[in-house]
Amino acid sequence: MRWLFLALALVAAPLLADSDLPPAPLADTQLSDPKQEAQAQALMETIRCLVCQSQSIADSNAELAGDMRAMVRERIAAGERPEAIRAWLIRRYGSWVTYDPPLNRLTWLLWAAPLLFVVVGLLVARSSFRRRRA
Amino acid sequence: MTGYKKWAPLIAFILLGSALTYGLAKPDTTNIRSKMIGASVPSFTLPPATAGLPGLSSSELATGKPHLLNIFASWCVPCVAEAPQLKAIADAGVPVVGIAVRDRPEALARFLARNGNPFRAIGADDASQVQMAMGSSGVPESFVIDGKGRIVSQVIGPINPQDVAELVAAVKAAR
Numbered sequence: 066m067r068w069l070f071l072a073l074a075l076v077a078a079p080l081l082a083d084s085d086l087p088p089a090p091l092a093d094t095q096l097s098d099p100k101q102e103a104q105a106q107a108l109m110e111t112i113r114c115l116v117c118q119s120q121s122i123a124d125s126n127a128e129l130a131g132d133m134r135a136m137v138r139e140r141i142a143a144g145e146r147p148e149a150i151r152a153w154l155i156r157r158y159g160s161w162v163t164y165d166p167p168l169n170r171l172t173w174l175l176w177a178a179p180l181l182f183v184v185v186g187l188l189v190a191r192s193s194f195r196r197r198r199a
Numbered sequence: 200m201t202g203y204k205k206w207a208p209l210i211a212f213i214l215l216g217s218a219l220t221y222g223l224a225k226p227d228t229t230n231i232r233s234k235m236i237g238a239s240v241p242s243f244t245l246p247p248a249t250a251g252l253p254g255l256s257s258s259e260l261a262t263g264k265p266h267l268l269n270i271f272a273s274w275c276v277p278c279v280a281e282a283p284q285l286k287a288i289a290d291a292g293v294p295v296v297g298i299a300v301r302d303r304p305e306a307l308a309r310f311l312a313r314n315g316n317p318f319r320a321i322g323a324d325d326a327s328q329v330q331m332a333m334g335s336s337g338v339p340e341s342f343v344i345d346g347k348g349r350i351v352s353q354v355i356g357p358i359n360p361q362d363v364a365e366l367v368a369a370v371k372a373a374r
């Protein structure tokens with residue numbers, strides 16, 4: 066019995082099992098308003114697919130990604146702001162779900178690091194030039 | 200520039216390089232836990248997923264009794280493996296309710312006929328909208344919901360036989 070479960074788990078884990086339901090209406094259909102569609106597209110390219118975890122929902126063929134695209138388009142069409150939709154997703158899945166991580170206590174170093182490196186480089190350069198001149 | 204000082208930039212560079220390489224090589228987490236744990240179940244109303252069983256709405260999860268909410272689908276292979284455990288949990292007196300993701304009524308009826316029906320109600324989530332609202336990223340997943348409709352905990356993947364007793368206790372403790 067245990068082996069049966071193990072075998073099932075082995076089969077099941079990588080399986081992106083698909084339903085036979087057709088994609089949601091707005092999963093692969095653009096919005097009629099080009100401005101709204103551009104907003105939706107920009108957002109979808111920065112939302113991470115939950116199933117195939119290295120793709121954005123704009124690139125993914127997973128069914129859940131299709132449903133997420135439909136959700137994004139529906140909400141944009143209803144007048145919701147893209148950042149509000151991103152915040153809704155972050156509330157549920159954490160910052161993991163966005164490819165545009167928010168600036169916070171955990172991530173500030175990402176933005177500060179280049180500046181810090183320049184400062185350290187300048188200090189190192191200054192001290193070594195001073196040495197040579199002396 | 201003698202001694203340690205000379206090598207400090209190189210050592211710093213090597214440390215940074217090692218840290219970045221480690222970060223890249225370390226396997227990424229594949230289980231995305233819901234951040235909704237501790238929050239109330241988002242409000243939803245889902246139509247019945249198959250004939251003979253009622254649909255599900257969030258208000259029915261806040262009636263003073265705890266529930267086990269199972270997110271599943273008839274097309275999901277691990278959900279078949281999980282079925283006996285759900286039955287055992289229901290037999291232990293835990294109200295089990297379901298959300299069927301992207302499912303067809305006939306397919307679901309066949310699934311229940313073959314694997315048993317532990318569910319008191321199953322809502323049809325045809326476009327995964329409630330699944331997303333719960334912060335769930337796949338099937339099967341289960342949520343322990345307390346009597347006030349608050350999400351207490353989440354099980355990602357099929358419930359294994361050795362998890363049944365603990366889960367029953369968790370639901371019963373979630374007054």
